[in-house]
Amino acid sequence: MLKVENLVVKYGMIEAIKGISFEVRDGEIVTLIGANGAGKTTTMHTISGLIRPASGTIYMDGQDITKVPSHRIVSMGLAQVPERRRVFAQQTVEENLILGAFTRKDTEGIKEDMKKVFERFPRLEERRKQLAGTLSGGEQQMLAMGRALMARPKILLMDEPSMGLSPLLVREIFRIIEDIHKNGTTVLLVEQNARMALAVADRAYVLETGKITLEGTGSELAKSEKVRKAYLGG
Amino acid sequence: MSGFSQFIMQFINGLNIGSIYALIALGYTMVYGIAKLINFAHGDIIMVGAYVSLICLNAGLPWYLACIISILSCSAFGVIMEKFAYKPLRNASRISLLITAIGISYLLENAFQLIFTANPKPYPSFIALPALKIGAVTISANYYITFIISVVLMVVLTLFIRNTNMGKAMRAVSEDAGAARLMGINVDNTISLTFAIGSALAAVAGILYSNCYSPINPTMGSLPGIKAFIAAGLGGIGSIPGAVLGGFFLGMIEAMVKAYISSQLLDSIVFTVLILMLVLKPAGILGKDVREKV
Ligand SMILES: Nc1ncnc2c1ncn2[C@@H]1O[C@H](COP(=O)(O)OP(=O)(O)OP(=O)(O)O)[C@@H](O)[C@H]1O
Ligand SMILES: [Mg+2]
Numbered sequence: 418m419l420k421v422e423n424l425v426v427k428y429g430m431i432e433a434i435k436g437i438s439f440e441v442r443d444g445e446i447v448t449l450i451g452a453n454g455a456g457k458t459t460t461m462h463t464i465s466g467l468i469r470p471a472s473g474t475i476y477m478d479g480q481d482i483t484k485v486p487s488h489r490i491v492s493m494g495l496a497q498v499p500e501r502r503r504v505f506a507q508q509t510v511e512e513n514l515i516l517g518a519f520t521r522k523d524t525e526g527i528k529e530d531m532k533k534v535f536e537r538f539p540r541l542e543e544r545r546k547q548l549a550g551t552l553s554g555g556e557q558q559m560l561a562m563g564r565a566l567m568a569r570p571k572i573l574l575m576d577e578p579s580m581g582l583s584p585l586l587v588r589e590i591f592r593i594i595e596d597i598h599k600n601g602t603t604v605l606l607v608e609q610n611a612r613m614a615l616a617v618a619d620r621a622y623v624l625e626t627g628k629i630t631l632e633g634t635g636s637e638l639a640k641s642e643k644v645r646k647a648y649l650g651g
Numbered sequence: 652m653s654g655f656s657q658f659i660m661q662f663i664n665g666l667n668i669g670s671i672y673a674l675i676a677l678g679y680t681m682v683y684g685i686a687k688l689i690n691f692a693h694g695d696i697i698m699v700g701a702y703v704s705l706i707c708l709n710a711g712l713p714w715y716l717a718c719i720i721s722i723l724s725c726s727a728f729g730v731i732m733e734k735f736a737y738k739p740l741r742n743a744s745r746i747s748l749l750i751t752a753i754g755i756s757y758l759l760e761n762a763f764q765l766i767f768t769a770n771p772k773p774y775p776s777f778i779a780l781p782a783l784k785i786g787a788v789t790i791s792a793n794y795y796i797t798f799i800i801s802v803v804l805m806v807v808l809t810l811f812i813r814n815t816n817m818g819k820a821m822r823a824v825s826e827d828a829g830a831a832r833l834m835g836i837n838v839d840n841t842i843s844l845t846f847a848i849g850s851a852l853a854a855v856a857g858i859l860y861s862n863c864y865s866p867i868n869p870t871m872g873s874l875p876g877i878k879a880f881i882a883a884g885l886g887g888i889g890s891i892p893g894a895v896l897g898g899f900f901l902g903m904i905e906a907m908v909k910a911y912i913s914s915q916l917l918d919s920i921v922f923t924v925l926i927l928m929l930v931l932k933p934a935g936i937l938g939k940d941v942r943e944k945v
Contacts, residue, residue, distance in 0.1 A: 507822075
């Protein structure tokens with residue numbers, strides 16, 4: 418379980434996250450929706466330990482991880498598919514996947530998981546020796562997801578995985594997210610594509626300029642007047 | 652001596668000084684690739700390596716112990732320098748980093764002048780192997796040993812970066828430190844390791860250089876340091892094969908200019924050629940040119 422309490426994050430003088438609290442229970446898929454600049458990525462980076470919060474606490478399975486270094490957080494079972502994919506462009510598909518398993522020592526398990534990733538994303542297998550920088554946007558997204566799965570995470574954070582993809586691919590990506598979730602991974606999903614995100618989510622939070630303004634189940638929020646006006650186009 | 656063996660002699664001179672430049676350039680390029688910082692004090696590590704080995708030799712230690720102690724102390728020094736001088740500036744502007752680097756460089760040179768005076772100290776060449784005779788050309792042991800050790804170290808380094816976990820971490824950090832952290836890579840340790848390796852290579856360069864070009868003095872690292880930095884830029888800063896190529900290229904130009912044009916104008920001619928090259932190909936010979944799709 419992931420639990421965020423009264424989180425405040427500042428960039429210099431600017432307060433980007435103004436005291437938010439939310440939780441992701443085991444087995445859930447929770448989405449955080451919000452407009453550009455609402456603070457979604459900042460929240461994700463803070464959970465993964467890339468940014469230190471000004472105040473507040475982050476718990477994973479009851480343990481305070483607010484001050485735990487980022488590499489330790491990964492080995493505790495929390496992985497992230499970062500915004501804009503950030504694959505290692507000058508390394509091959511296979512090398513990227515191996516980097517995803519960096520904290521693991523079980524060579525056999527890593528091999529097995531690599532096979533699973535290739536089963537899930539056959540296109541990656543065809544391109545395993547290709548440099549990641551030469552993949553298409555959709556393929557890079559699949560690689561970023563496969564790479565995060567290689568850490569065998571208990572909780573997977575995904576920051577706008579549908580960004581910049583064609584409607585067909587967006588549906589494909591969401592189908593895969595549901596599938597990863599069904600296989601037992603807890604998911605925290607950040608999206609601007611509120612319609613799709615609310616459709617797959619158990620619960621959802623709306624983030625507006627650093628504050629959580631609404632929360633509820635996916636279907637509750639999809640019906641809410643405010644969400645429909647602001648995020649679903651009417 | 653015939654014109655041809657004259658040329659071969661110069662070619663060997665070029666390989667010799669080129670190996671030294673390449674070893675130093677590797678340190679520059681690795682540190683730049685990973686910490687995005689030009690460590691101008693890197694050249695002075697050569698001098699530290701030379702002095703530490705000299706002290707050991709003068710104290711009567713066998714040459715291999717002198718080398719090991721010199722390499723280890725330079726590695727440790729590189730790591731400490733990063734922790735105390737550069738790490739606190741990790742989010743600072745490039746100009747602060749540059750000023751700090753130049754500051755460390757002066758600090759080292761002056762501290763060594765204070766301890767050892769500015770007077771050159773003779774360095775006992777300890778590479779006691781027979782010279783190699785090929786036809787009319789004689790290659791002294793210092794020269795071929797320098798070349799062989801440099802090449803071996805470059806091969807080992809390349810294999811290390813390509814095949815070990817730590818090497819993979821280094822490549823990931825040099826591409827995207829944030830994404831590397833999301834993979835569970837300890838970026839601080841990776842940066843320390845890079846400084847340790849770069850400084851160890853500089854120590855080896857310092858020892859080899861002193862064997863070939865005794866005596867040594869506290870500012871001996873400054874000019875080879877600047878030249879190796881340019882060699883790294885020439886090959887494409889951040890690129891390992893680029894640093895090797897740039898180092899040998901620079902050494903070769905230098906040897907040829909010295910022999911066939913003018914040894915007085917050596918440095919000005921070399922720098923002019925380099926500036927021209929950088930104007931014509933700013934990213935360097937092997938500069939990175941991989942586009943990232945967004
Ligand atoms: N490195 C930074 N330095 C200063 N301000 C920043 C930095 N990163 C983000 N911000 C600011 O913090 C706020 C939140 O940014 P964040 O990237 O978290 O938003 P987001 O919800 O992920 O937006 P988007 O949907 O566009 O990705 C924005 O106002 C942004 O300008
Ligand atoms: Mg964002």
